[in-house]
Amino acid sequence: xxxxxxxxxxxxxxKGGVCSGYLVEAAGRRILLDCGSGxxxxxxxxxxxxxxxxxxxxxxxxxHFSDLLVFQYFMQLSVKSGLMAGPMxxxxxxxxxxxxxxxxxxxxxxxxxxxxxxxLDIGGVQLSFFRTAHPVESYAIxxxxxxxIIVYTxxxxxxxxxxxxxxxxxILLADACFLHQEKQAGDLxxxxxxxxxxxxxxxxxxxxxxTHFRPGSCLQDHCKEAxxxxxxxxxxxxxxxHDV
Ligand SMILES: [Zn+2]
Ligand SMILES: [Zn+2]
Numbered sequence: 366x367x368x369x370x371x372x373x374x375x376x377x378x379x380k381g382g383v384c385s386g387y388l389v390e391a392a393g394r395r396i397l398l399d400c401g402s403g404x405x406x407x408x409x410x411x412x413x414x415x416x417x418x419x420x421x422x423x424x425x426x427x428x429h430f431s432d433l434l435v436f437q438y439f440m441q442l443s444v445k446s447g448l449m450a451g452p453m454x455x456x457x458x459x460x461x462x463x464x465x466x467x468x469x470x471x472x473x474x475x476x477x478x479x480x481x482x483x484x485l486d487i488g489g490v491q492l493s494f495f496r497t498a499h500p501v502e503s504y505a506i507x508x509x510x511x512x513x514i515i516v517y518t519x520x521x522x523x524x525x526x527x528x529x530x531x532x533x534x535x536i537l538l539a540d541a542c543f544l545h546q547e548k549q550a551g552d553l554x555x556x557x558x559x560x561x562x563x564x565x566x567x568x569x570x571x572x573x574x575x576t577h578f579r580p581g582s583c584l585q586d587h588c589k590e591a592x593x594x595x596x597x598x599x600x601x602x603x604x605x606x607h608d609v
Contacts, residue, residue, distance in 0.1 A: 366389060366390065366391040366490075366508065366510050366513045366515055366535075366608070366609050367389070367390045367391070367606055367607065367608050367609075368387060368388070368389055368515055368536055368538065368574075368606070368607045368608075368609065369387065369388040369389075369390070369411055369604075369605070369606045369607075370387060370574070370576065370601050370602065370603050370604065370605050370607075371383060371386035371387060371388055371404050371407040371408055371411075371603060371604075372384045372385055372386040372401055372402075372403055372404050372407055372603055373385070373576040373577065373578055373600075373601070373602070373603055374428075374577070374578055374579070374580055375401065375428040375429075375520070375542065375577045375578070375579070376426065376427075376428045376579070377402070377428060377580065378401075378402045378403050378580065379580025379581065380580070382403065382580060382603075383401070383402065383403035383404060383406075383407045383603055384401025384402040384403060384404065384428040384429070384431070385399040385401040385404070385423075385428055385429045385576070385577060386398070386399050386400055386401055386403075386404030386407060386408065386432070387399060387517060387538065387576075388408065388411060388412075389490070389508055389515060391489075391490050391508070391510040391513070392488050392489040392490055392510055393488065394418045394419070394487055394488035394489070394490055395412060395416055395417050395418050396417075396418060396419050396420075396421060396487055396490065396508070397417055397419070397420045397421070398421050398422075398423065398506060398517055399421075399422060399423055399429040399430065399519075400420060400422065400429070400430050400431075400432045400433045400436065401427070401428045401429050401430065401431055401432060402427075402428065402431050402432060403432065404432045405432045405435065405436060405439070407603060407604070410604065414436070414439050414443075415443060415448055415449055417453065418454075418487065418488065419453070419454045419455070419456070419487050420433065420436075420453060420454070420455045420456070421455075421456045421457070421479075421485075421492065421506060422455065422456065422457030422458070423457075423503055423504050423505070423506060423517065423519025423520065424457075424458055424499060424501055424502060424503035424504065424519055424520060425457060425458055425460070425461055425464040425465060425501060425502075426501060426520065429519075429520070430457070430464070430468070433455070433468060433474070434467060434468075436453070436474075437471045437473045437474060440452070440453055440471075440473035440474070441473050444473060451475075452471075452472065452473050452474055452475040453473065453474055453475065454475050454477070455468060455474045455475060455476045455477070456476075456477050456478075456479050456483070456485065456492075457476065457478070457479060458478065458479060458501070458502040458503065458504065459478040459479075459480075459502065460501065460502045461501055461502075465478075479494050479504060480494070481494055481495060481496045481504070489510060490508055490509070490510045491508070491509045491510070492506060492507065492508055492509075493506075493507045493509075493530075494506060494507070495507070495526060495527060495530035497518065497519055497520070497521030497522075497524060497527065498521050498522040498523075498524040498554075499519070499520045499521050499522070499554050499555075500554050503519050503520055503521060504519055505517065505518045505519050505521065505527060505530055505531070506519065507530060507531070507534070513535055513609050514533055514534045514535050514536075514609070515534060515535065515536045515538065515609055516530065516531040516534040516536070516537050516538065516568075516570075517538040517539075518531070518537075518538065518539045518540050518556070518561075518564070519540065520540050520542075520554065520555060520577065521540055521554075521555070521556065522553070522554060522555065522556060522560075523556050523560040523563065523564060527564060528564055528567035528568045529568075531564060531565075531568035531570060532568050532569065533568070533569060533570075534568060534570045534571065535570075535571040535572065535609035536570070536571065536572050536574060536607055536609045537561075537564070537565050537568060537570035537571075537572070537573050537574070538574045538576055539556060539561040539564060539565070539573060539574070539575060539576065540555050540556050540561070540576065540577040541555075541556060541557065541558040541560075541561045541575035541576065541577065541578070541587050541591065541600075542555035542556065542557075542577045542578065542579060543555055543556070543557045543558070544557055544558060544559075544586060544587065544590055545557045545558070545559040545560075545590060548560075555577065557590070558575055558586075558587040558588070558590040558591040559590045559591060559593070559594055561573060561575055561591050561595075561598075562590070562591035562592070562593065562594030562595035562598060563594055563595075565591075565594075565595040565597075565598070566594055566595045570595075570597075571597065571609070572597045572598075572599065572607075572609075573591060573595050573597060573598040573599070574598075574599055574600075574601055574607065575587050575588060575591060575598065575599070575600040575601075576600075576601075578600075584600040585600070587600055588600040
């Protein structure tokens with residue numbers, strides 16, 4: 366399996382930046398995890414939009430799905446011109462209802478709600494989900510193909526059960542929005558880089574990839590903090606590809 370970082374910023378993109386979006390390729394399938402601001406443009410550096418097989422959304426905050434709203438127009442033009450056969454399969458949470466209704470209403474998206482019990486098989490790639498701790502219904506996503514495992518935390522605080530769900534991941538892609546010191550300020554809805562390191566260590570992950578940085582964040586600082594806890598940590602730039 367190969368993971369490509371398309372965007373690593375949130376909750377809005379900085380100058381030249383891209384919000385959450387990650388391409389997973391396995392078994393000849395191309396699965397897009399999240400589709401925030403700038404992801405469609407970044408994705409086309411790697412493949413045409415018509416090459417996607419499925420889209421899976423961790424949650425319905427705008428920095429994780431806003432580009433899906435304009436993706437409908439690509440689908441509309443593509444279906445009418447015969448480039449694409451039908452609606453794009455999209456899986457995501459059932460709430461918040463107003464956000465979901467924007468996607469369900471489109472005849473060019475085939476939206477299916479996920480729950481923690483959902484199990485998907487996309488061309489031989491197995492997907493399962495874990496409800497995380499975030500202000501809206503949010504899921505971590507586990508993808509397995511053969512003995513290869515990628516886990517993406519989506520947005521979350523460090524919460525009970527997340528390490529078990531992430532167990533044995535060759536790549537753990539984790540929401541490292543904050544530094545430890547910043548989290549002392551209050552109850553924030555994302556992990557610190559240090560908490561991501563703790564998660565990776567408890568999950569016995571192979572590699573920890575940090576993501577979801579606020580514009581202006583120093584990636585080296587986040588990486589350094591996680592490295593104090595877990596030695597196989599990186600803060601990869603958009604456009605990088607990672608094999609597991
Ligand atoms: Zn986010
Ligand atoms: Zn969020």
